[in-house]
Amino acid sequence: MTGNFIDNRFTPPQNILSGDTADIYFHRTLDILKKENLNPVTTMEVFPNGPGVLCGIKEALALLDAVLPKDNREVWAVVEGENVQAKEVVLRITAPCQSFGLYETAYCGMLASQTGWATAARECVEAAGNIPIVSFGARHVHPLVAGRMDYAAVIGGCQGCSSVEGARLSGLQPSGTMPHALIIAMSDTVKATLAFDKHIPADVNRVALVDTFKDEAEESLRVADALGEKLKMVRLDTPVERGRVTAELVKEIRARLDQAGHRHVGVFVTGGISPERIKYFIERGAPVAGFGVGSYISGAHPIDYTADIHMLDGKPVAKRGRIPGITPNPKLKRVI
Amino acid sequence: MTGNFIDNRFTPPQNILSGDTADIYFHRTLDILKKENLNPVTTMEVFPNGPGVLCGIKEALALLDAVLPKDNREVWAVVEGENVQAKEVVLRITAPCQSFGLYETAYCGMLASQTGWATAARECVEAAGNIPIVSFGARHVHPLVAGRMDYAAVIGGCQGCSSVEGARLSGLQPSGTMPHALIIAMSDTVKATLAFDKHIPADVNRVALVDTFKDEAEESLRVADALGEKLKMVRLDTPVERGRVTAELVKEIRARLDQAGHRHVGVFVTGGISPERIKYFIERGAPVAGFGVGSYISGAHPIDYTADIHMLDGKPVAKRGRIPGITPNPKLKRVI
């Protein structure tokens, strides 16, 4: 019954399996239960505290698959990427208590952080309509989870992501333009763009960053003239010190590119992009060809999860404030 | 000149060193620079976009120490745990461009996430005055960074943390009470507390969770009567379905414990604790012995960092919006 629900890309590392990342009181609880010789078959239900896009369930299942006893386990889950409600049970585990009690910290954390990122990504994607979104926030999260963040952004609807690890977890090629550092190291935008075009494989899009040294309109025309048909897009990342990217700037560059015969060159926008900013560009009719989103997704607040015991050796139980017994949810499927 | 600034606990793992967690465009930039045979000595300055408690600098230095060439490098940094301002340069790296260009994603991410957590922790600590704070948020972040989060919380002023890895990074013993799961598994709070006391080493504090089955006041008296002098604290974690912990509840339990002769038993409070909630308890005179803080710290928004080139082979440079040349900051020390 399991198997095809388990994804090798999420095999848990050793420090999670050892309980090193767990809360200490789960270690102590395990000690007590062992010494008391208590190991009831326990049904744990897991739900988010707010609505969102479920993400992290694949990684949680990979962990549970590795630790639950093969002969005494049953796991039901909602599918990765589904919209879920506050308090909706998305994961139900039934197995001997001692086998999985240590991992509550881990699977709640996987779900919380990835659901937070996927939900923020979907907000951007929904605001943008047909305009593609790429996740560019790896630099704003700890590198140990940069890949997970980018994976969750793709689950939430992004068309691509910038980190190598995130792209691999998502089964995509990584996406990128060029950094300011390259242009500064080569002292000129046109020179840097030509070098990019010379050395980088042809299947990588040529996207020139046009706000490093000169006014964006002037630089856009310079790189478009220099690369001609090979230029895919110009990227605007105007710093806040220069008033950020405005809808009028996008329109003007579009008009100037068109007047100069560069209709094939798109305008890609980055820098503080959020659903609100996306709506601002769309409402004002700015012809944006794509958005790169950073900290709105990468800095999303986790959507915290709670795990509650609802059955003990087949009998309904619950702590104060919860209702004993199984909580029905037709979206749950048997996965292990 | 280096050495004592480098902390072995933060040795970078292989996927960071390989650039697997980096943005793809840094890989491409490195390719281009190599093919163009360009490797200028570059000075990169790194600053946060908002004020906060600097954290992650140790981990960033451990990474830089591993990748920068021993004979051509100079790194200046502000000390871990300092208060820093928006746009204050906290790290200045001078070395050949090709040696460290790939790691901008990583060191910015280390600083962003950990500065965010440490800053949130300090807000709680400052709100709480003399009352100790323990970081209990491991369950709300991805387990791969649970230890970093708890480490940052301690840098921000927490007296302890619940994850095993976080405590080890901080040089502390992990802190914990008991989970609802233990009490449900043993069907009764008093029974669970007695089992805890029987099996767990005496140097671990006995802290009974008193909101699982019965009213907190009733349960507090039951466990205090059962454990007597050995009980260190009762923990209130009243669920939102029962109105959360109120200042009046703390006062009443304090009064009832005192009337029953249990003056030595403290009242520990958890559940949605934030600086605002901490102030609420303090302003109403609730005699709280300690707070456990979860998602306020673990879900803190990262404080994003920016890295800018300011010198190239000894000459001041900068992109539009920035001022060329070295930015003075007397808090910077030569560390590598």
Add this chain to the structure above:
Amino acid sequence: MTGNFIDNRFTPPQNILSGDTADIYFHRTLDILKKENLNPVTTMEVFPNGPGVLCGIKEALALLDAVLPKDNREVWAVVEGENVQAKEVVLRITAPCQSFGLYETAYCGMLASQTGWATAARECVEAAGNIPIVSFGARHVHPLVAGRMDYAAVIGGCQGCSSVEGARLSGLQPSGTMPHALIIAMSDTVKATLAFDKHIPADVNRVALVDTFKDEAEESLRVADALGEKLKMVRLDTPVERGRVTAELVKEIRARLDQAGHRHVGVFVTGGISPERIKYFIERGAPVAGFGVGSYISGAHPIDYTADIHMLDGKPVAKRGRIPGITPNPKLKRVI
């Protein structure tokens, strides 16, 4: 033409008839008019300053019937319990000036206070839809008017009220559950409920108050088990110190009662109930069987009334700011 509009329950007491409760300047005006030998036939119109549920008109008519000369009087009024608008004339009195000038203070006050209470009651009733409301606010008004307040609450739509006098004025049996005092005096909720059941006539509903000593869920199951089919409802009155009654608490107790086979036991909710709180419970789907409302009704702001002279011996007059002559209102009926 009168008679059937006059209700004996509202016969005015002596201190009202004597003018003891009147403003002194009406006594002086009467003196002057007598000494000047002036007694014009005067038409007085009375209107509320805000919209509401008209109440107090029966008591006002009982007073006017007692004081107006039988042979020279005409009174028109809107019916008790009607919705009325700001400035809508609800009472028009035509009689010799000296006969009723002294009672303006009294009839305006009767209308103001009772219209205020009835209006607040109707707001609760409308918010609650099919769920019955009982007026429990007698303790929050002066006992001299507790009965009037409860009467007005019934006029506004309450199904019952707690004061003996209020119920008598309304033609109902008084409603009640049991006070905390009884449970404290008998030291246990189950014991108190069994005593209630033993001594109180069978036609009085058994409603157990379940928040005195133990958690409400635990206590609800104890009393339901003890009284079985005889228990009509449990009443939740959780104090603010315990977070007040929440929608989740109602749902949990409903679920736990159902799981234990006590589907016949309703959940009655009291404590700071207002239209806003009623909507909160309904919007969250809490299965409430009835609400007891106290200070929202009893503390309602009076809806002040104004009395203006509009005709004098058959000629239109009015002070500045008012329009001379009769103000038409088709809802007025001749009642005296």
Add this chain to the structure above:
Amino acid sequence: MTGNFIDNRFTPPQNILSGDTADIYFHRTLDILKKENLNPVTTMEVFPNGPGVLCGIKEALALLDAVLPKDNREVWAVVEGENVQAKEVVLRITAPCQSFGLYETAYCGMLASQTGWATAARECVEAAGNIPIVSFGARHVHPLVAGRMDYAAVIGGCQGCSSVEGARLSGLQPSGTMPHALIIAMSDTVKATLAFDKHIPADVNRVALVDTFKDEAEESLRVADALGEKLKMVRLDTPVERGRVTAELVKEIRARLDQAGHRHVGVFVTGGISPERIKYFIERGAPVAGFGVGSYISGAHPIDYTADIHMLDGKPVAKRGRIPGITPNPKLKRVI
């Protein structure tokens, strides 16, 4: 020890003594206790739910003195008119339970309504500084409590009140000016004022109402010219249809009276007066000689009171949410 704390003016009427105004559940509790033969000596503590000016305690003591057994009773109270805090115990009764359980509705109601009125009055008095305030709100409350309202207003600091009963309870002469009705009945303000002066004893102040038919400035000069030295004040009660009384109107009338040699005539202001309106007049330097306050005081929300059992036959008890045993308050005095 009692006696001088008991005020004959507040002797309880029969319907309060009979329990007719009580909540029905207190009647049932008394039945049960009698049938169970339970009559523990009970200590009841009474406190307000918000801060205010304590009022109604005299009436409550008169009731308790009438019902508590002479040989087994002890009552402590705070003094009428004191400022009290939320949750401050203002009354502590110790006596056999059956003797006073029925009266909780009554004494809580007496305190709630009168504390509400007195507190609102004090807000006006404090806003007005040296300018005297008179309570004119009898017409906006039920006549059965008009006297209590006026008494409470005087306890809150008013210099007088308009109802005959309120003045008697307060030991004062009632205060009043003249109603619009008198002027309308006599067709002219000057004529009405001269009639007042002719027929009303000389020790009653002559205060002419000057907004009935003509502009206030014109009418003020007319009555001042007509009465000369005998005119004490003019009263402005401009209706909202004419823009209410403004600070500029008071100043202009003051100036015009002064220019005409009527410096001895004060300007008395009524109509929607509240602390906010009083501050408006004072901040703009309007020379007001007195304010008449109506519905701000008479319509004040009651400050609800709660009564809790804290001792039972000498042993500390309390319901959930309260602390067992006596609550200390140094402001309490033994009064019965």
Add this chain to the structure above:
Amino acid sequence: MTGNFIDNRFTPPQNILSGDTADIYFHRTLDILKKENLNPVTTMEVFPNGPGVLCGIKEALALLDAVLPKDNREVWAVVEGENVQAKEVVLRITAPCQSFGLYETAYCGMLASQTGWATAARECVEAAGNIPIVSFGARHVHPLVAGRMDYAAVIGGCQGCSSVEGARLSGLQPSGTMPHALIIAMSDTVKATLAFDKHIPADVNRVALVDTFKDEAEESLRVADALGEKLKMVRLDTPVERGRVTAELVKEIRARLDQAGHRHVGVFVTGGISPERIKYFIERGAPVAGFGVGSYISGAHPIDYTADIHMLDGKPVAKRGRIPGITPNPKLKRVI
């Protein structure tokens, strides 16, 4: 092609033609261009920075007609009184640069101020529906532009205006009532109104100002009785010190005039009239026969205009932030 678009009433005065009212830098620019012998044919586009009612275009065209060379000019414009949007081009001038560069200050200023006034007038007119509006704000602007302001008010929809010059520019007779000064000089409203009726031609409406000395209701009846059928309207201008004109005052005066048989007399309202105040009267059903509006129109913020060069000797140009070349607008007509 021109001619019928040019209106003699707006022939520019000498100080505008001389450039005396221009910004100095246009004088200097003209000097430089002459000395450099540069005089390209230039296309200037002019647009407002916000939406409004276009006004001032006639005056701008009269100026351009006077200065542009007859043999080398082309001017397109939107029609006076049209609704225009922010950034909509309303005027496009093509001519040799030196001929009109000096007048940018003047034509932008003509458009800015008059568009501001016309727009404010239209807001009042739209709020008033069928009730006529007269512009009474001449006294609140500099007399040099009082006529332009009144002209713009008529373009915005006013039925008349009070200044002689404004009426002449608009092709109307000036409108007016009578000032307080006349009534004060003649000591009585009735006397002043009778004098007005005696000396002023019969085709001028008799409108009596009724708030100078007495209450408006009293005075309205006095003048209506005195003038009978000849009285067209009474004007209410109650000062803020008397609470301004209220809807209730209008209704009462309407009712009292009707009761006295003066149904033909309208009620005209002035004093702080704005769209909000107009809506207030209409929503409350006040039967207003006309409004006089002053500073809401006369003090309207100008709607600033910008002039940008878009073509130079036939080639598209533009400064940063603007799009080179002609901006299409189908509402533009060739006018010169």
Add this chain to the structure above:
Amino acid sequence: MTGNFIDNRFTPPQNILSGDTADIYFHRTLDILKKENLNPVTTMEVFPNGPGVLCGIKEALALLDAVLPKDNREVWAVVEGENVQAKEVVLRITAPCQSFGLYETAYCGMLASQTGWATAARECVEAAGNIPIVSFGARHVHPLVAGRMDYAAVIGGCQGCSSVEGARLSGLQPSGTMPHALIIAMSDTVKATLAFDKHIPADVNRVALVDTFKDEAEESLRVADALGEKLKMVRLDTPVERGRVTAELVKEIRARLDQAGHRHVGVFVTGGISPERIKYFIERGAPVAGFGVGSYISGAHPIDYTADIHMLDGKPVAKRGRIPGITPNPKLKRVI
């Protein structure tokens, strides 16, 4: 006694003297008074309806001096440029009624508009501290009053103004930089600046506008390199489409100019400048050398004035709402 208070620069034009700019009802009043042979010596007091910087009094006095009879007149006034309060009398005219009644529209309008402009100017000047302000708003007002507006701005504290007429009224040289039009006409900023330097007299400051075609930082260095010591300032007027001028832009240009050895070149800022924007630059430490202010001053709301008759042939009079007789104000001086 007069003479030195009368300023020839403000001699009234014919259309004001003829009453062409007056409200029609003043013409009619004059007719009536003449026909009734009424010409009382009248004292008129004039006051603003809000606080501000008095301006326009010189022009008003020039008008009164021209129309009042030499042998029967007395005028008192507050000095141009004084801070005045709402309702403070700033002008008192005593003369035969017929001589000046026609000019109320004119002198109120002169005062209203100029006081509005001067007050707005002073707000900017006070916000700017030591940084000079120049009035650049001529293009946003009607050219007939552009000079009056600039004169009032100088009275309010501006160091200069751009219109030729405004400068002449103020006794200053006009101030200006260069328009975008000059740069566009010459196709390049450096070329235009060099031409300016070649042709314009040396005593005019060289201020280069640097946002027309290229990024401001790049252009600033180009013009500074080209003009060297002769360049006084660069002017930033970045359009809203490019994010307006930011404090960071000013700082960066300051730094880049300094690094290139152009410390003598100031940074002048224009574009939507208001007191709020000025504070923004100052609070962020932007080294601004001067501000050009346009529509904040030129679009200031007039501060309306009222004229009331207070004496008639030596006797105090006043309309309702005002106090008869002379209103004392020690700041008034006899000027005519």
